[in-house]
Structure formats: C-alpha cells, structure tokens
C-alpha cells in the first residue's frame with residue numbers, strides 16, 4: 001500500500017486538500033522549500049509539475065510558470081536530482097504531473113524507476129491516453145508500485161469511467177468542467193448534478209476534484225461531493241508574488257477554515 | 258490495405274495515435290467513429306466533388322513546364338494547386354472538413370494558421386456555410402502576414418493572437434487545442450495539415466488525395482502512363498505532399514521526394530529540417546518526428562517560408578521516412594528563393610516560397626530525358642511578394 005492509498009484509507013470525514021505547483025518556479029531551487037512549507041501548513045498531498053514547452057491543457061498562469069521554469073533550466077534530470085532529498089523533508093504523498101513527451105525522452109521505464117527511487121507515489125500525465133497506457137506502460141508502472149492517475153470530465157461516458165476506475169490505483173481526478181487549468185469553478189445545477197452522478201456510481205477509487213478550485217468556497221463545494229480537491233493556478237499565482245514563502249501558511253489556512 | 262496507410266489503431270508503423278487529454282476524448286472519439294462513414298457517403302462525395310469543381314476550380318491543371326523541362330533535360334509537370342480558389346492546396350482540406358462539421362451538427366469552427374493560408378481557407382468555407390469562425394495565429398505571424406489577416410477578417414472570422422511561447426504556428430496550434438478543450442460540445446477544429454491526433458492525419462490526407470487522383474488521369478492523357486518517375490512536394494506539416502503521394506504510395510516505380518526547409522542551413526541552428534534534426538516524440542496529439550531538446554522540450558524551427566516552419570511532420574511522413582519509402586531532402590532559404598525567381602522568369606509563374614522549396618530540389622537531381630517528374634506547386638506567391646522584393650532588392 002503506497003502513501004496515496006494510506007492517506008485515503010485513513011481520511012475519515014476529513015476534506016483532503018492537494019496543492020499543485022510547477023517545479024523550478026519561481027526559482028530553479030524553490031521546489032523542495034515550497035513542498036516542505038505546504039506540508040507544514042497542513043496540505044494532505046502534493047502535485048509537482050514538471051514543465052513542458054507546449055502545455056495544451058493549461059491556462060495562462062501555469063503556462064507562465066512552465067515557461068519561467070524552463071528558462072531557469074529545469075529538466076526532468078534536474079528535478080529528480082532535487083527530489084533525492086524529498087523524503088528527508090516531506091512525508092505526505094507526492095505526485096508528479098506533466099506532459100508525455102519529456103517522459104518519453106527520459107524513457108518511461110527510467111522515469112518510473114527514478115520516481116520510485118526518490119519516493120514519488122504517483123504520476124498524472126494528461127496526454128498519455130488510457131489506450132497507450134494499457135497497451136504499453138501499465139506493467140512498468142505496476143512493477144514500480146507507481147499510481148497512474150486518470151482524468152474524468154463531464155463528457156466522459158459511464159462505461160469509460162468504469163474502465164478508468166478499473167485501471168486506477170490511487171484516485172480518480174475529476175475535472176470540475178471541460179476546461180484548461182485556471183478557470184474559476186462556477187457551481188451550477190449542472191456541476192452539482194455531475195458531481196452527484198459520479199458520487200452515485202460507487203467507484204472503488206477515491207475521487208478528487210480539480211481545475212477551477214481557487215478559494216475556500218470552491219474547495220468546500222467540491223469536497224461536499226468528493227474525497228478531496230486540488231488547488232493549482234491560484235497557488236501558482238501566489239508564487240509569483242513577493243515574500244511568497246511567508247504567505248503559504250495563510251493561503252492554505254484560508255482554504256480550509 | 259497499404260502498409261503506408263493508417264492502421265485500425267490510428268498508427269502508421271509506430272507513428273500516430275491520439276495523445277490527447279481526456280477533455281478532448283469525446284470529440285476525437287466522435288471523429289474517429291464517424292469520419293469514414295461520413296466522407297464515404299454518397300451525399301458527402303457529391304457535395305465535396307461539386308464544390309471542388311464549381312467553387313475551388315478543380316481539376317487543377319497539370320502543366321508541362323516546357324522551358325523548365327529543357328533546363329533539366331526531362332519532362333517536368335507542375336500540379337497547379339496555386340490556381341485553386343484562395344491560392345493554395347489548403348482549401349481541398351477545409352472544404353472537406355466544413356462538410357464534415359456540418360454533418361456532425363457543429364456550429365462553431367476553430368483553426369490555427371501560420372502564414373495565414375489555412376486561416377484564409379478556413380474563413381472562406383465558414384463564410385460559404387455561414388458558420389462562426391475563430392482563427393488562432395501567432396502574434397508575430399499576425400504582424401508578418403497582414404494581408405491574410407485582413408482577408409480573414411473581411412470574411413467575418415475572428416483572428417485571435419497567440420501570445421504564448423514563441424508566438425508562431427506551434428503556439429497557435431496550442432491555443433486552438435485549448436479552445437477546443439474549453440468548448441467541447443459545439444465546436445469543430447479544422448486542423449490545417451496532416452498532423453494532430455488520429456483521425457486527422459488520415460482524414461486530411463484523404464481530402465488532399467484529390468491531387469494525386471487527378472495527376473494520374475492527367476498524366477495518362479499527356480504521357481500515356483498513369484504514374485510519373487518522380488513525385489516531388491514540399492513538407493511543412495506535410496499535407497500537400499501527402500496528397501501528392503497518396504495514390505502512388507503502392508507504386509514502387511514512383512520515387513517520392515519530400516522537401517523540408519533547411520532555413521539558413523541544416524546545421525545552422527536556424528532550420529526546419531525535421532527529419533534530420535528531429536527525434537521521435539509526441540506533439541499536438543501524435544507520435545512522430547519532432548525537433549526537441551534532450552529533455553523533450555520542443556525547439557522552435559526557422560524558415561523564410563512561414564508555411565514550412567513547423568517543428569514536426571505528420572506521422573505518415575515519419576513512417577515514409579523511417580521505412581525508406583520516400584526520400585526527405587532539405588532546401589535552404591537561398592536555394593528556394595532562387596528557384597522561385599527561376600520559375601517566374603522561365604514560366605511566368607510566381608510560386609509560394611513553400612512550393613519553391615520543392616522546385617529547388619530539381620537542381621539537385623538528375624533525370625533521364627524520357628522520364629516524367631511531377632512537382633506539386635502547392636500555392637501561389639502573391640502572399641510572398643514582400644519577401645521576394647526584399648530578398649532580391651527589386
């Protein structure tokens with residue numbers, strides 16, 4: 001049982017909070033300092049983005065952080081070098097999130113091995129399709145005890161959600177709407193119907209809602225229907241401000257209470 | 258089934274596929290299921306053929322370029338895609354895709370464009386069908402290609418500047434994909450070349466295959482043979498070449514020559530010669546050959562022709578390259594510009610700078626006097642006059 005499974009097994013009625021940030025932003029070496037500060041502030045698990053030149057699923061805020069990280073020289077090799085100290089400083093579950101091409105160039109097997117070696121628990125690669133994963137990569141992920149997280153949108157069919165539930169080993173990443181990152185969630189009857197429909201499916205995996213969760217209101221709305229929620233762009237925006245390290249505890253506190 | 262065509266899983270050899278985020282799955286899945294039944298239906302075929310004939314002006318002539326033939330001591334035939342409505346081969350694809358979009362009940366069309374040729378061809382068919390049109394174009398290209406921006410706007414399209422990344426074609430494509438993610442229900446994305454997730458490469462190649470279908474008939478009339486010894490075409494994403502090669506892929510006697518842009522020299526650091534400089538990777542939804550860093554970051558290409566500076570090539574081209582079925586050559590800015598001037602002076606035809614890359618390759622080949630060579634003249638040079646004027650100091 002890896003750290004992700006353990007977190008959800010023990011959560012009780014806690015609302016799980018995850019934060020996304022881009023490795024190498026705002027500075028090349030800020031990755032672990034931010035991770036540690038987030039754990040101290042009470043975040044339950046982390047998604048560390050590795051930057052890509054063409055992030056088609058991302059809105060302007062994360063695009064900007066990715067461009068900056070690449071300018072600072074961030075690469076997967078450097079990130080894994082930095083993450084060698086991860087488990088000395090951070091004990092909550094950590095996932096890496098990014099696009100498939102850097103992973104292919106690093107080598108999928110090498111990538112999975114490096115993840116396991118530094119204590120990364122799971123991976124989210126939005127443009128690695130389920131078909132490819134099943135066909136080629138699933139055994140490599142399993143051999144390394146690594147969870148691969150799939151996305152579900154309001155347009156994903158029930159049959160496909162069932163299949164995703166079968167293939168998933170950590171949680172299911174429910175998109176609040178079909179959108180790129182950084183759009184604010186507007187809770188409407190449609191979204192609550194959609195969230196309820198998913199909750200009613202009796203999936204074996206926990207469900208975490210992401211994209212558009214930016215403040216306490218949207219965090220609570222999402223976690224009324226799901227096991228947890230993920231905040232990305234709103235936090236990355238904070239990292240662009242002066243004295244961002246000092247602001248992290250308050251940012252996290254304001255989401256929860 | 259030809260081993261050079263797409264297989265049931267959407268692959269050409271190990272290239273292709275549909276590397277898309279889940280948000281695009283419903284749209285891409287719908288296209289995968291419906292594109293063949295729709296485009297093979299009788300009503301589609303009739304409307305497509307009729308529009309190509311009466312609106313685009315097809316068949317485009319196959320012209321034996323006499324003085325050019327004398328120069329190379331052989332028989333050079335130009336497939337005159339430059340004479341199509343809107344001035345390039347791009348409209349063959351946009352006519353096909355707008356008819357498909359209509360049959361899928363889509364109300365809103367998006368497209369990416371580099372030089373603006375595909376944007377104009379898309380705005381044109383949207384005006385023709387009364388559909389809303391949004392074209393993404395790199396902020397830098399908007400400045401470089403003002404006349405095409407004006408044409409799109411005149412036809413009622415909204416032109417949105419892509420301001421991310423390098424602000425050119427690759428980034429315009431990213432923006433179009435983001436738009437599609439955010440508008441999953443009513444929008445069809447008309448991709449401008451044989452790139453993108455399956456089924457786009459195959460679908461666009463089928464619409465462009467009219468180029469080689471006509472060529473076969475026209476060659477038979479002119480030479481008594483349906484096949485040429487060589488078929489030559491330039492490659493940006495690869496749609497005019499895919500159309501030119503389509504009906505010759507399984508004719509081993511036809512040597513296929515694809516011409517990429519070498520920019521200021523293949524190894525100058527300013528080039529778009531993807532097959533030389535690239536490695537296998539994934540961009541814009543398919544696995545192909547891609548110019549990238551060791552870390553998998555996409556490298557911005559360079560060419561004097563805006564239509565050829567794309568960092569990848571379509572997956573079918575990656576396969577034709579890897580399997581050795583087609584030869585990939587690279588032509589510099591200088592060679593292309595000289596070939597453009599040469600055609601103008603010998604034949605009275607000003608070619609698009611993209612097409613001039615294909616013409617320049619003739620200088621590097623040797624031919625028998627009874628052989629026949631077909632060159633795809635993919636577009637006319639009107640859009641490039643500024644560039645020609647500056648380059649030659651006219």
Ligand SMILES: Cc1ncc(COP(=O)(O)O)c(C=O)c1O
Nearest residue numbers: 450493494495496497564611636
């Ligand atoms: C005249 C012309 N030829 C060729 C191209 C390159 O595209 P493709 O390789 O898809 O034919 C373009 C693209 O804008 C073009 O305008």
